[in-house]
Amino acid sequence: MDRIRDLRLDGLKYVLICLVVLCHLMQGCRYDGSFFQAFYSVVYSFHMPLFVLLSGFFFHANTYKKVHFSNKKLIEPFIVWHFFVLFFYETLIVHQYDFKRYFIFEPSPLWYLISLIFWRWMTYCLDKAMGIKEMEFAWGGCPRTQFQKNGSSKMAEKVANIARNCVETNGNDAKVCLDSDTLHPKIPPMEFSDSLGGGKKLLLVILSVIISNLAFCLINDIDGCYFSLMRTFQFFPFFVLGHCITQRQMVLFQKKPIVLTLFALSVISIVLISHYAGPEYNAILFSKYGIKELQNILGTDFAATFWIRFTCFLMSLSLCLFLLSIFRCSHWVSNNGISTLFILCTHVLLYYVVRQISSIIITFTIAILTITVLTWLAKQKVSHWLLYPFSSFLSFLIK
Numbered sequence: 001m002d003r004i005r006d007l008r009l010d011g012l013k014y015v016l017i018c019l020v021v022l023c024h025l026m027q028g029c030r031y032d033g034s035f036f037q038a039f040y041s042v043v044y045s046f047h048m049p050l051f052v053l054l055s056g057f058f059f060h061a062n063t064y065k066k067v068h069f070s071n072k073k074l075i076e077p078f079i080v081w082h083f084f085v086l087f088f089y090e091t092l093i094v095h096q097y098d099f100k101r102y103f104i105f106e107p108s109p110l111w112y113l114i115s116l117i118f119w120r121w122m123t124y125c126l127d128k129a130m131g132i133k134e135m136e137f138a139w140g141g142c143p144r145t146q147f148q149k150n151g152s153s154k155m156a157e158k159v160a161n162i163a164r165n166c167v168e169t170n171g172n173d174a175k176v177c178l179d180s181d182t183l184h185p186k187i188p189p190m191e192f193s194d195s196l197g198g199g200k201k202l203l204l205v206i207l208s209v210i211i212s213n214l215a216f217c218l219i220n221d222i223d224g225c226y227f228s229l230m231r232t233f234q235f236f237p238f239f240v241l242g243h244c245i246t247q248r249q250m251v252l253f254q255k256k257p258i259v260l261t262l263f264a265l266s267v268i269s270i271v272l273i274s275h276y277a278g279p280e281y282n283a284i285l286f287s288k289y290g291i292k293e294l295q296n297i298l299g300t301d302f303a304a305t306f307w308i309r310f311t312c313f314l315m316s317l318s319l320c321l322f323l324l325s326i327f328r329c330s331h332w333v334s335n336n337g338i339s340t341l342f343i344l345c346t347h348v349l350l351y352y353v354v355r356q357i358s359s360i361i362i363t364f365t366i367a368i369l370t371i372t373v374l375t376w377l378a379k380q381k382v383s384h385w386l387l388y389p390f391s392s393f394l395s396f397l398i399k
């Protein structure tokens with residue numbers, strides 16, 4: 001039985017991509033006033049880390065072919081919306097060509113796509129190296145066989161019946177999933193199964209943090225924006241953490257004591273981020289600098305820079321987990337979760353121009369209109385042609 005998809009997470013992805021568009025388009029006025037400066041820094045501290053964490057949670061490929069297939073679907077949108085849009089920008093706007101710009105993802109919102117390809121391969125290789133296998137999950141993160149071993153086959157059957165009823169009620173749409181608010185109280189707590197490789201997954205998360213920090217400290221002689229190298233390593237722990245979280249643990253995050261703890265940590269984090277908000281703090285959040293560059297920006301020594309960045313990582317993590325635990329949304333919002341790739345790619349059309357506008361009112365208005373139009377356009381048939389123009393044209397010719 002596959003993981004039962006939580007509708008909340010699709011809605012959260014949509015909200016996060018809207019924040020991505022908003023922050024990208026308001027870059028020209030992000031430091032106009034203390035409020036917008038604080039708002040920008042607080043949002044930046046969680047919107048990409050949480051988006052990456054969710055990407056890891058939805059990554060289930062456990063064979064070479066599956067990983068290759070999932071990554072292949074990103075290549076065409078990446079080529080079209082990074083290389084072609086950048087070419088037209090240089091031709092029509094700046095009238096200046098720089099070949100290196102195509103491989104230095106700064107500025108470019110599509111660094112995420114190439115990093116996502118790397119994260120999937122890195123995680124797949126680490127899974128194989130550590131012997132972590134993809135399990136058949138039932139609700140709560142426990143495999144079906146574990147229900148039977150514990151004499152809980154009735155519970156497994158109950159979960160399956162609930163899933164079938166949900167599908168019968170809502171139709172056979174593949175996006176339809178169980179509503180966590182309805183189901184969580186009905187399913188009693190379960191002991192975490194050793195067969196899930198919980199210890200190995202914890203080790204995998206720790207290993208990803210070590211790899212991230214080693215890259216942060218050692219990659220200094222080359223531009224970290226080449227092929228999104230530095231961001232790939234610095235966001236890697238969030239992807240691995242999402243990959244290792246089970247649905248049972250998603251339920252645990254919503255328990256009152258955990259929510260209150262995460263709330264307290266998040267309040268402290270928001271206060272600190274708002275206090276230190278500004279270009280120097282954002283340099284940490286952008287995750288594109290090695291430790292030597294960050295030392296020069298912050299004016300601190302090696303050890304202080306390392307611990308400042310690690311503290312920022314922990315604050316981002318607390319905000320991510322808190323939002324993960326409290327987020328609720330309507331079905332309309334969750335249904336737009338499938339639009340994230342389209343919105344991410346197509347907003348690049350305006351990004352290179354609007355980011356230079358310094359008026360808050362104008363950029364905010366453009367951002368809202370952009371999100372509205374792209375959300376509507378993502379549900380139209382033309383969206384597939386815009387994301388995959390070459391393959392769509394070939395399919396049209398074959399027909």
